[in-house]
Amino acid sequence: MKITCTINGKTYSNDVETRLLLIHYLREVAQLTGSHVGCETSLCGACTVEVNGKAVKSCTMFAVQADGAKITTIEGLASNGTLHPLQEAFWNEHGLQCGFCTPGMIMASKQILERYPNPTEDEIRHGLAGNVCRCTGYQHIVNALKAAAAGARK
């Protein structure tokens, strides 16, 4: 089936198998390997991308369901060499170690801050509940979201 979608501002048009998962479309057809496969069952969140403005686990969505969609992946967050404030905050606060969960974690964080511009620690932690990090114990990730939110308020 032929699909057309916009990924990070660029139009992609491809013939795909109907069973092709969106994450595999992004990684193998569009060759955007920043989003990762951690569990194939939407439990870990490493594959989180933004589809039409909402954070979506792209391992449990078919590519054909994204026909006509506007998609943002981790590769599309920085603009003209300037990091997104969340990327900057994850870096400053040491919100990552091995980095495998990080792209999905940052995409999920983006949605949390859109919903809660001034989030409490509880809102951050519950907002991140769908994303597993095995390295950080989450504390520096919580700090990163607080810092990014504080930066946006300035």
Add this chain to the structure above:
Amino acid sequence: MATTIAGVEKEKLVGKRLRRREDPRLITGTATYVDDIHLEDMQYAAIVRSPHAAARILSIEIAAAQNSPGVIAVFTGKDTEKVGGVPCGASLPGLRVPHHNVLAVGRVYFVGHPVAVVVAKDRYMAQDAADLVEVNYEPLPAVADPEKALAPGAAPVHPEWPDNVAFTFHQDGGDVDKAFAEADVVVKQRITSQRLIPMAMETRGVVAEWHGADRQLNLYTSTQIPHLVRTLVATMLGLDENRVRVITPEVGGGFGSKLNVYAEEALMGWIAQKIQKPVKWIETRRENFLCTIHGRGHVDYYELAAKRDGTILGIKLKIIQDVGAYHQLLTPAIPTLSVLMMPGIYKTQNIRADIVGAFTNCMPTDAYRGAGRPEATHGIERMVDILADELQIDPAEIRLKNFVANDQFPFHTATGLMYDSGNYAAPLKKALDLVDYGKLRQEQADARKQGKWIGIGISTYGEICAIGPSPATPAGGWESATVKIEPSGKVTIMTGACPHGQGEETTFAQIAADELGISVDDVLVVRGDTSIVQYGIGTFGSRGTAIGGTAVYFALQDLKEKIKKFGAVLLESDDVTFSGGNVVCNKTGQSKSLPEVAASAYRAMKLPPNTEPGLVSTRFWEPPNFTFPFGTHIVVSEIDGQTGEVKIRRYVAVDDCGNRINPLIIDGQVHGGIAQGIGQALWEQAVYDDNGQLLSGELTDYAVPRAHMMPWIESEHTTTPSPVNPLGVKGVGEAGTIGCSPAVVNSVVDALSPLGVRHIDMPLTPEKIWHILSKGA
């Protein structure tokens, strides 16, 4: 501290909370993990695995799979019989090592055992075809519990060893019989450290590429030990080691699970030769749960002898280690680390330990964060609490009474170790102050009157880090570094360590920048490619900085001497110093910058006496001892009387890892370690049923900590430098995990102590606690 050169102060970078230099590629999605590698004409492999824990393979029908679209090859155990066995690198007297084929031959021994492999054009086609492989099995009785495996009449895992004993180990220290004879009190407890699943976020993965004309194999693999993988896979495949290149791109977490050599690494190397095309295999999460090593798996029987005043006289320990079906790389060595660590940081000189390793029809156990030391720490810290309860002594007081004293270092333990340095009371006292212990106990008493279940748990841990001196390790315990100062003065460090989240691209650069008086931006750290990096051991056992960093330090000392020599030639003076990035003539004050000196070292117009051109040094540093970090964790927990749920109200961690190079990274290591410790204490457990089926085989059933489940961690430190290495560092990768679980469990047992509860085995699930509360009420 600062060095002054020509009036300019250069601030020291060691000790600074520098943000990491590896992060830009990780936060932009441009890092390359194994699954991000794409090679021309690359094929995909899918593995057919046993659904039975024990069965005879009667036949394997592969025709349908071979005819499936896109399939180019299907292989079974008959095809791969000449591939060498999956190696066990540890040895013990009398160790029974079953031959471990890369694909099962005739019989399967655990659920997930690889039976066949399908290679196809893409991953979907490979999986489609794998589903068409028909394996006819004759199921056999299985055993999945180590104590049941050792009982008479148990199903034999390997028919040649019907008692299921994989190994035994005995160690005596001091006079334990005398200690127990003289004791006023002996407390006994069976304590388990359950099987755990390491669950690195990136599953394992391999890409193999064969260049036939050169007989050269390139193997991209997600590992903690690229050079050891090269040596061992070359052996398994009968290839020349110097024609096997192992490349470890970004590694998405290991925690010990990638401190191994796996069947799939050799299998993909073998397939690439057979099909004459590159091949990729990426483990699914389900496979990761079933077929990547598990951790822990201890049943421990403890006896502690003491005087009435709380002085510990001796410890007896019997460990039953769940081995699983095979030995992976270090399986039998792991419980011996528990024995080494069994006295904790207490001065008792009398120990007796026995280990029985039991084969089970399960995935092998091996090193998982802490590897033997969390089990030992959990045991001794639980036993000390049980003794305190028996003698009605405060748990903080009984610990202070038994600590190795500051003037006893270096301290020789009954298990044969020499603790390098310590001040064990310092973190305990600091942690007690932080929680305001006296007031906290009063609050607890008040809360109890109101019917609340509040508990305070203390763990004062010690650990063996910087593993370790070569005679005490299975594969050599040194680490290597090559430091190159390029003609431009820029510095490249090639480390034999293989960091995968620990941040050594930053900490090693901090060390080099300080030693050379240059900017951290002028230093590049390279690791993880056996064709670029000199032979190395790898990253595990909290060894990266203490051993790998020390190798970097010594290579830098060589270079500093050489820089001075070349600088002296340029300045035409014998009296020079190198400081702040410049060689300075002490008489005239004239100076030459590092780039000027480096250029002259390569241009080589005039060489210093007995000096070769270039600025490169390679050092292999052999540590004279392990290092022994320590600390105190205190947990305040509250139990929901209705549901049995444990809530951690406060978590205070005071860790002493020696000198601190980057406290930001250290905090991250501590937090992450504690998360895995809390995971074990409260939620995580690999559960096999009696037939050897893994019931907790997915993230739906295996409860790793998520953000909303974790408490805020109050992290503090004390600093006791190690005398073992010139950096004075000890290691911190595993401290959080090792210190954590007994603090959590001690707090919950303390909360439930009014019911007469003295011990609960992990994980402390709501169900388990609810049953205790129901019975108690």
